[in-house]
Amino acid sequence: MAAETDPTFDGGSELRRRKLLGQVFEGVLVASTLVGVLALVALFVLIGNDALGPAEADASWFLLYFVTLVAPTSVYTLLVRRDEVASSINGLSFATVFGSLIGSAVVYVVVDSVRPHDVAIYLVVGSLFPALVLAYNRITGGSHYTGPALPVSILFGLVSARILYPFIIPVISIVADWILFVVVVTGPVAAGLGLFVTSRWSRRYGAVTAVAVLGATLATAGVAITQGIDPALSVVLVSVVAGPVAVVSLDTFKRRETGRYGLLGPWLLIGGIVAGAWLERQLGIEGLETWLTPTLLLNSWSSFRPEQAGIYPQLVGSVLVVGTMAVLSFPVGVGAAIYLEEYAPSTGWRGRLATALDVNISNLAGVPSVVYGLLGLALFQNFFGVAPWLPRALGLKPSLVIAAAATLGLLILPIVIVSSQEALRSVPDELRQGSYGLGASRWQTIRNVVLPEAVPGILTGMILALGRAIGETAPLVIIGVATTTYSAPEGVFGSAAALPLQIFASAANSIPEYRTGVVAAASVILLATMLIMNSTAILIRNRYENN
Amino acid sequence: MSEQTETTSSTAAQRPEVNTESSGGQFEGKTVLESRDLDVYYGETQALQDVSLQIPEKQVTAMIGPSGCGKSTFLRCLNRMNDLVDTAHIEGDVFFNGKNIYADDVESVALRRRIGMVFQHPNPFPKTIYDNVAYGLRVQNNEVTDDIIEDSLRRAALWDEVKDQLDTSALDLSGGQQQRLCIARAIAVDPDVILMDEPASALDPIATSKIEDLIEELAEEYTVVIVTHNMQQAARISDKTAVFLTGGELVEFDDTNKIFENPENQRVEDYITGKFG
Ligand SMILES: Nc1ncnc2c1ncn2[C@@H]1O[C@H](COP(=O)(O)OP(=O)(O)O)[C@@H](O)[C@H]1O
Ligand SMILES: [Mg+2]
Numbered sequence: 001m002a003a004e005t006d007p008t009f010d011g012g013s014e015l016r017r018r019k020l021l022g023q024v025f026e027g028v029l030v031a032s033t034l035v036g037v038l039a040l041v042a043l044f045v046l047i048g049n050d051a052l053g054p055a056e057a058d059a060s061w062f063l064l065y066f067v068t069l070v071a072p073t074s075v076y077t078l079l080v081r082r083d084e085v086a087s088s089i090n091g092l093s094f095a096t097v098f099g100s101l102i103g104s105a106v107v108y109v110v111v112d113s114v115r116p117h118d119v120a121i122y123l124v125v126g127s128l129f130p131a132l133v134l135a136y137n138r139i140t141g142g143s144h145y146t147g148p149a150l151p152v153s154i155l156f157g158l159v160s161a162r163i164l165y166p167f168i169i170p171v172i173s174i175v176a177d178w179i180l181f182v183v184v185v186t187g188p189v190a191a192g193l194g195l196f197v198t199s200r201w202s203r204r205y206g207a208v209t210a211v212a213v214l215g216a217t218l219a220t221a222g223v224a225i226t227q228g229i230d231p232a233l234s235v236v237l238v239s240v241v242a243g244p245v246a247v248v249s250l251d252t253f254k255r256r257e258t259g260r261y262g263l264l265g266p267w268l269l270i271g272g273i274v275a276g277a278w279l280e281r282q283l284g285i286e287g288l289e290t291w292l293t294p295t296l297l298l299n300s301w302s303s304f305r306p307e308q309a310g311i312y313p314q315l316v317g318s319v320l321v322v323g324t325m326a327v328l329s330f331p332v333g334v335g336a337a338i339y340l341e342e343y344a345p346s347t348g349w350r351g352r353l354a355t356a357l358d359v360n361i362s363n364l365a366g367v368p369s370v371v372y373g374l375l376g377l378a379l380f381q382n383f384f385g386v387a388p389w390l391p392r393a394l395g396l397k398p399s400l401v402i403a404a405a406a407t408l409g410l411l412i413l414p415i416v417i418v419s420s421q422e423a424l425r426s427v428p429d430e431l432r433q434g435s436y437g438l439g440a441s442r443w444q445t446i447r448n449v450v451l452p453e454a455v456p457g458i459l460t461g462m463i464l465a466l467g468r469a470i471g472e473t474a475p476l477v478i479i480g481v482a483t484t485t486y487s488a489p490e491g492v493f494g495s496a497a498a499l500p501l502q503i504f505a506s507a508a509n510s511i512p513e514y515r516t517g518v519v520a521a522a523s524v525i526l527l528a529t530m531l532i533m534n535s536t537a538i539l540i541r542n543r544y545e546n547n
Numbered sequence: 548m549s550e551q552t553e554t555t556s557s558t559a560a561q562r563p564e565v566n567t568e569s570s571g572g573q574f575e576g577k578t579v580l581e582s583r584d585l586d587v588y589y590g591e592t593q594a595l596q597d598v599s600l601q602i603p604e605k606q607v608t609a610m611i612g613p614s615g616c617g618k619s620t621f622l623r624c625l626n627r628m629n630d631l632v633d634t635a636h637i638e639g640d641v642f643f644n645g646k647n648i649y650a651d652d653v654e655s656v657a658l659r660r661r662i663g664m665v666f667q668h669p670n671p672f673p674k675t676i677y678d679n680v681a682y683g684l685r686v687q688n689n690e691v692t693d694d695i696i697e698d699s700l701r702r703a704a705l706w707d708e709v710k711d712q713l714d715t716s717a718l719d720l721s722g723g724q725q726q727r728l729c730i731a732r733a734i735a736v737d738p739d740v741i742l743m744d745e746p747a748s749a750l751d752p753i754a755t756s757k758i759e760d761l762i763e764e765l766a767e768e769y770t771v772v773i774v775t776h777n778m779q780q781a782a783r784i785s786d787k788t789a790v791f792l793t794g795g796e797l798v799e800f801d802d803t804n805k806i807f808e809n810p811e812n813q814r815v816e817d818y819i820t821g822k823f824g
Contacts, residue, residue, distance in 0.1 A: 346633040430670040434729070436631060438683035438736065439660030448686065449672055 047527075050520030053289030061285050068279065069272030076268050079261070089252055089262030095539075096248045097241075097266035102532065104240035106319060107185055108233060113316045114491045116180035116232075121168050123184050125161035129153035178221055178231040186217045186239040193247050200251060213243040291521035301486050301502065306513035311522050316488040317497025321404045322470050324492055328402075329409030330462055333416030336361075337458075340417075341424040342446055365414035373478030376407025381479050400481060400496040401489065407475050412465035419461025423454040456544035463537040467530045473500040499526055577604045579740060579770045580625055580662075585639035587620050587629065587795070594620045595795040597639075602740075602787075607766045609781035609803065610774045612791030613818070618774040620795070622742050625772065626662040627655040644739075660687055663733035667745040669725035671717035671732070676700075676709050679717045679728055683736035695735060703731035704761050723754025730761065734769070741765060743773040747780065759784050778819060782807050790815045 010016075049055070080086045111119050130153045172180070190213040198206030217238045221231035249263050280287050299310020340361075344354030380403035427450050435445040476498055477483065483505035485497035503522050506514045580602040587595040595617045602608045610618045620629065627648060629635040641648050648658050663683075671679050680699050681691045696713070700706040705727040709720070717728055726746060733741055743762070747755040762784050765771055775781050781788050782803060789800040792814055799806060799815045810816045 351633065428670070430666060430668055431672060433628065433631075433664075433666060434670040434672065434732075435682070435686070436628065436656075437626070437659060437664035437666070438686060438732065439656055440682075440686040441656050444686045448682070453673065 044527075047520045047523050050516050051290065051292050051524045053291070053517075056286065056289035058286040060283075061280065061287050064279055064283070064285060065272070065276045068276040069269070072272060073268050076265065080265065083259050083262070085256065085259030086262035087259075089256060089259050090265040092248065092252065093263045094266050096245050097270075100241045100244045104236050107240055108236045109316050109319045110323060111181060111184060111236075112232070113320055113488060113494075116177050116184060117169060117172055117175075118165075118491070119184045120172065120180045121165055122158065122161045123188075125164055125168075126154065126157035129157040129160075178235050181232050181235045182214075182217060182221070182239075185236055186214060189239045189243055190214050190217075193243055197247060197251070209247060213239055216242065291517040292524060293521075296518070296521055297525075300488070301484065303484060303506075303509070304511070306511055306518050309514070309518050311499060311502060311525070313485045313488040314497050314499040314502045314522075315525075317485060317495075318470055318499045320489055320492065321401055321408065321476075321496060321498055322466055324401055324405035325408045325412070325469055326462070326466065328405055329413055329465075330416060332409075333413050333465075334420050334458060336413075337417045337420030337424060338446060338451075341421050342442070342450065361414050361417050365418065369411055369472055370474045370478065372407060372411045373475030375410065376403060376475055376479045380406045397493050399493045400479070401492045401494065403479055404476055404481050404496050404498070405492075407479055408469045408472055411472065411475060412469050415465040415468060416461055419464065420454070420458045423457025423461065424450060426457060427453040456540050460537045460541045463533050463540070467533040467537075470529060470533075471500055471526060473498075473504050476501055477504070576606070578602065579604045579644060580772070581642045582621070582624065583640045583642070585621070585624060585637070585641065587617070587624060587638075588636045589632070590634045590636075593795060595624075598791075598795070598797045600789055600797060600800045602770065602772055604770050605766060605768070606786040607762060607771045607773060607784055608787045608789065609785035610772070610789045610791060611776065611778055611781045613793055614776060616791040616793050617795035618776075618791055619744050621791070622664075622744055622772060622774050625740070625742055626659050626664055628659075628664065630655050660736060661738050662740045662742060663736065663738040665726070665729050665733055665741065665743040665746045668749050669722055669729055671720070671725050671728050673716065673718055675714050676717050676720070676728060677713040680731050680735050683732060687736055689736070699731040699735035700728075702734055702765075703727045704757065704764075705731055721754070723750050723757060726750060726754070726758060727761065730758075730765075734765070738769070740770040740772065743771065745774050745776065748776070755780075778807075790818065792818065 011019075080090050130150060133149045133153045190210040193213055194206040194210030196206075197209040217235055220234045220238045224231035224234045252263060253260055279285075295308070296310050297315070298312050299308060301310060301313055302308045340354055340358055345351045346354075381400075431449050431453065432445055435449045436442075440448070476496075481496045481498060481501060483501040485495065485502065489495045489497055499522060503519055503526065506519050506522075509515060578601040581600070583599050585595055585598040586593065598617075598621060610621060612618055623629045624637060624641055625643075629637060637649065643658070643662070646653070660683075672682060674682070677696055680696045684691045684695065697706060697710075700709065705724060708724060709728075712719075717725065720728060726749075730741075730746075746762075747758045750758065759780065762771055762773065766786075773781075773785065785803045787800065788803040788806040790798050790806060790810075790812075792798045799810055799812045801811075806815065807819060810819060
C-alpha cells in the first residue's frame with residue numbers, strides 16, 4: 001500500500017532508515033571478519049620485526065633486494081598468472097623444490113638422531129620379506145590373492161631385524177655414517193625415481209636415472225671428503241633434493257611444449273636471495289640485523305651467548321616427538337574412524353554405544369591441553385614409577401620421548417578421528433554398494449574402494465594434527481620434558497626436547513637479546529613450519545576436491 | 548560357498564503354491580529365484596507386504612510400479628543387499644535354486660558372487676577400465692586373465708569403444724559407457740542372475756536403447772531381473788512383468804503381454820493406462 005501512494009518507488013524515509021541500518025550491520029560483520037586476520041598480520045609484523053631487524057638496514061639494502069628479488073619475481077608472477085600451463089608447471093616446480101628441501105631436512109634429522117646404523121638395519125632387513133611378496137605378486141601378475149601377506153611380511157621383517165640387530169651391529173659399526181646414508185636414503189630415492197622414469201618414459205631411461213642419482217651422490221660425497229666437510233648432509237641434499245628436482249624438471253621440459261618457463265619460479269626466488277646476499281657483502285651494504293641465521297638453525301643451544309644460540313637440538317626433538325606421535329596415534333585414529341563410519345551399526349545397544357562414542361570424541365577435542373598433560377603424566381610417566389616391573393616385563397625402557405609422543409597423540413586423536421570420519425563419509429555410498437554387489441566382503445570394500453578415495457581427506461587431517469602438535473607446550477612441560485636442551489636427542493630412548501619449550505624458557509631469559517631476538521626468530525621458524533603444514537593440507541584438499 | 552547356494556532342490560516341499568493374485572503363474576522352465584510371503588520393514592514402516600513370486604531362468608523379469616512402492620527393496624532382498632541397511636528387517640523367505648538365502652548358514656558375500664547387481668546411477672570405481680572389470684574376480688580370489696576382461700567387455704558391447712584405453716580411468720567414459728562397464732564388471736564373475744535397478748533411468752535415449760539391446764542378449768545366458776519405472780521399457784524387453792503398487796504390494800505378476808494387453812486387476816489396468824502413478 002506504501003508503494004501505491006509512492007509513485008517514485010524511493011521507499012520513503014522509513015525504508016531509507018532500514019537500508020542505513022542494514023549497511024551499518026554489514027560493516028560490523030566485515031569488521032568482525034577482519035579482526036582475526038589483522039591480529040595475525042600484527043603478529044607477523046611484530047615478531048618479523050624482532051627476528052629480521054629491518055630498521056637497521058640501509059636504504060640501499062632495500063634497493064638491492066628490490067632489484068635482485070622483488071622486481072624479477074613480480075614480473076615473473078604477472079607472466080605466469082596469465083598462462084594456465086605455465087602456472088601449473090610453476091606450482092609443480094615450487095612443490096618439488098621446496099617439498100624436497102623440507103623432506104631432506106626431515107630425513108637428515110630423523111636418520112641422524114635415530115642413528116643411521118639402526119635405520120639401515122631395520123630398512124634393509126625389514127624390506128626383504130615385503131620385497132619377496134611384491135616379487136611374487138609381480139611374477140604371477142597379481143592374479144593370486146595375497147591378501148594380508150604384505151602387512152604380515154612387514155611385521156615379520158621388522159621382528160627379524162630386531163632379532164638380528166645384535167649380530168649385525170658390530171659388523172656395520174665400522175662403516176662410515178655417510179655410506180649408511182647412501183644405503184638408507186640414496187638407495188630408495190634412486191630406485192623410486194628410476195621406477196617413476198620407467199613408468200613415464202622407458203626402462204632404459206629409468207636405469208640411467210637411478211645410476212645417475214647414485215653416481216652424483218657418490219661424486220659429491222667424494223668432493224666433500226676431499227674438502228674436509230662431513231659428506232652425510234651432501235649425500236642427503238643431492239639424493240633427496242637434486243635427484244627429484246632434476247627428474248621432475250626434465251620430465252616436464254620434455255613433455256610440455258609451452259609454458260616451460262614456469263619451471264623457473266623457485267630458482268628466481270632462491271637466486272634472488274643468494275645474489276642479494278652476495279652483492280650485499282661485495283658492496284659492503286649495511287643489511288638486516290637478523291636473528292634468522294644458519295647459526296640459529298644448525299648450532300646447539302647456548303643460554304649465555306645469544307648470537308651463538310642455535311635451536312638444532314630442539315628441532316630434532318620436535319621432529320622426533322611429533323614423528324613418534326604420528327606412528328603411535330595415526331593408526332589408532334584412522335582405525336577408530338573406520339570402525340565408527342564403516343562397521344558400527346546404527347541400531348541396537350551397539351549402535352547407541354557408537355553414537356555415544358561419536359559424540360564424546362568431539363568433546364575430547366575441547367579438553368584443555370594442560371589437562372592432557374596431567375593425563376600423560378599419570379598414564380605414561382608415573383606408570384613407569386608406580387609399576388616399574390610392568391614395562392620391564394614387556395621389555396620396554398622408560399622413554400620421555402615416547403611419553404611425550406603418547407600424550408600429544410591423545411591430544412590430537414580427536415582431530416584425526418573426526419577428519420578421517422569426514423573423509424570416509426564423503427565417499428559415495430554407491431561405490432560401496434558396487435563393491436558389495438560384486439561379492440566383496442566388508443574389509444575388501446574398505447580396503448579397495450573406500451580407503452583409496454578417503455586418503456586425501458585423511459592425510460589433510462593428519463597434517464593439521466601435526467601442525468597442532470608441533471606447537472603444543474603445556475602438556476610437555478607437565479610431563480617433565482626439559483625446557484632447555486643443549487644437545488640433540490638421540491633416538492626415541494634418548495632425552496626429549498621440543499622447540500616451543502625452548503621458546504617458553506627463553507622468553508624469560510635475563511639477557512634482552514634472547515627475549516627480543518632469538519625467541520622471535522625461533523617463533524618465526526615455528527610459525528613457518530605450521531603455515532607450511534597447513535597450506536600443504538589445504539593444497540591436498542583443494543586438489544582432490546577439484547578432481 | 549558354491550555348495551550352499553548352488554544346491555538345486557525342487558522337492559515339492561520347497562515349491563510354493565502360486566501365490567499371485569492373477570492365476571497366470573504357470574511357467575515353463577526352471578524357477579531360479581522365488582520369494583515367499585516376503586515382508587520388509589525399515590524401522591517401523593513396512594516397505595513390502597507379503598510378496599510371493601517366482602523368477603524363471605534365463606528370462607527377463609521386469610518389476611514396474613510407481614516410485615516408492617518397494618521395487619528396489621524387493622530387488623535388494625534377492626541378493627541380501629538389504630543386510631547393509633541397519634534398519635531393514637525381513638520376514639519371509641527367498642529361495643535361490645531351492646536354497647533359502649536367509650538361512651543361518653548362508654553367507655551374504657558368497658550369495659552376491661552368484662547374484663550380481665547393476666545400479667541406477669552408473670557407479671564405476673575410480674580405477675582403470677581394466678581394474679573395474681577385474682575387481683570382482685580379484686575380490687573373489689579368481690584368476691584375472693586378459694581374455695576374461697576382453698570377453699566381458701565384448702558381451703557388454705563395450706569392447707570396441709574402449710579396447711585402446713583399458714588403462715585409463717573409467718570415470719572418463721560417458722554415462723552410457725560407464726553403465727555398460729558396470730554390466731561388464733558384473734558378468735566378468737559369471738553370476739547366475741543379474742539384478743538391475745533402473746539401469747537406464749539416468750541415461751539419454753541412445754544409451755538407453757543400447758542397454759536395452761544388451762539386456763535382451765544377456766537373457767540368453769543369464770537370468771535378468773530388472774526394475775524400471777518406464778512401462779514401455781518393460782513391455783519392450785521383458786518376458787514376465789510384476790506390478791507393484793503403493794504400499795509395497797505385488798498386485799499382479801504374469802507374462803508381459805498379458806499384463807500390458809489384458810491385466811486381470813483393475814488397479815493394474817489403471818496404472819498401465821496412466822490413470823494414476
Ligand atoms: N534405506 C532405507 N531406509 C528407510 N526407508 C527406506 C529405505 N529404502 C527405502 N525406504 C522406503 O521404502 C519404501 C520403498 O522404497 P524403494 O524400494 O526404494 O521403492 P522404489 O524402488 O519402488 O521406488 C519407500 O517408502 C522408501 O522411503
Ligand atoms: Mg528404486
